[in-house]
Amino acid sequence: MFTFEAEQEVYDVNGTKMGGQPGETPTLMVGSIFYKGDKVQENPETGEFDEEAAREAVRNVEELSEKTGNPAAFDTIGDSPEALKKHIEFMADVTDAPIFMDGPTPSIRAEAAKFAGEIGIEDQIIYNSIESSTKQVDEEIEAIQESGINSAVLLSIDTTDMSIDGRRNALDENLEVAEEAGIDQPIVDPGIIDIPDSGYVAKIIHELKNEYGIPMGCAPHNEVIQWEMNDPLVENSRQLRQAVANSVIVHLGADFNIYGPVHGAAEMYEVMSTADAYVAYGAQMGEGRRADTDHPLFKIFR
Template sequence: MFKFAREQKLIEIGSIKIGGQVGENPTVLIPTIFYDGHKIVDAKSNKFDESKALALIREVEEVGEKHKLPFMFQVVGLTPELMKKGLDFVADHTKAPIIIDSADKKARLTGLEHASRNNYASRTMYNAINMMIDSEEIAALTKSKIEGVIILGFNMQDPSVKARIALLEDGGGFTEKGLLAVAKECGFEKILYDPGVQPFGQGAGSSFRLLSVVKARYGLPTGVGAHNIPSSWAWLHKNASIEQRRIADISANTIGITAGANSLFIGPIENAKYAAPAVAMTDILMADSIKDFGIGHAEIHPYQLA
């Protein structure tokens, strides 16, 4: 569809690669496990159903292999204890890279410290450096041994492209330095940019436009949680069936790829089996579209299925 003039960075986390020209490398699927509301998790007892969790991990591995798509697991820790248990469980049962995530800062920092002390730090990323980062989080990231970090471009006051680029470059009035500088001063060279998808009317369009802007301006690998649009669209939930909502969710992911996403935060891990075929199809289309630019696709790529 298009080629970025700027050289596109490629980062390696564990055994996977993220980045490059759109269509060059397969899109990385990032399903979330142990999320808030996940039926297999009991936050009160700090336990989860291990057999069901393992079955979901195996399902992602199967659809990834079938569709020639790499994948990472975003591990949510609802509590600090669940964070440690979740990270260890996923690390022990798959070789795929892992992302530390939680709405609770204490749980995130616990995960950061725990991963740094264990043998999977080299395949772990942190979600995320954002406008709310503070000195405690910066210190923990600087001390950590994990491999990479996600920068979240969400701006709660101004969802425009200009304001969110300012966050990267000078902090946009929220941080003393731009988020890119913060990430690098923490010691990270492997950076994934996620614009942070807003609902309709609150910056949804600019979230998608940021993907191509950031790739054109900085050459950074990108990721997007496109499923946030259908999940926050009230009209859809009132007027559509579960199947129709699922189709909208999948469609949002494919739009993310055509807009410049190298990876997709597809939401609940149960979504992987539905997203994978559509993502593979879009990857084939994008790879086919860049042949005229003299760009070939990776050896292992959904294009093998064409």
């Protein structure tokens, strides 16, 4: 195992911790809900959904979190301002876990951000996301300022320069915008673009965390769902390869994982809790860092 050179930030979002040196804080598991095609959705435009089914999905994730020691968060999506506002209000009613507030356009996110501040859930929200276009949209920056939201994902990628330097430059720009918007707890997603990207993005996370010391992660699920597999070796090949794609980022220091639909949480908690336990044991034996007793190391190996 290893120790990052920069002092590592540990954030607290509504009681859930994220960040630090490898092995200290378990990976934050971020499951998506109300995404396009989600079975709980009834009308994506208006935000109508099956409340009992959504509540059951949240309960299931929270039980998995309790069993494994991996904290939970929810990437809560809305395709319209009305839908996103409905979804985040519901989630705040049924869980204390962080809510990644995720809308496809700046105007949708901005309106939902104002709403989050109005109903007093700003401390539970992680704005998803600040990106290269945000600095062009005064309405979005002003909405974040007014809302009181102080946590946000910085989607730090430059599609014209996919190198580590390109990601670093994008991050520097995003950090300036985040500061202007009043974000005190920025977390970084260097962006998964191509199918084999998990390994490369894991390396980027490692290097940038070593330099900046702020929590980082990504969404490996984005690559796996695009994978058209030729002549798989076994029947559950996709599941096994998804396990590798999701776990490799943890071994190089990632703090959060947007793992895909909440309805597939059991498989991902199984994978990530094991990866976290190995990382924590390596940090304990090699670096002398000991995790808390609610870490997966002590939850799944007993």
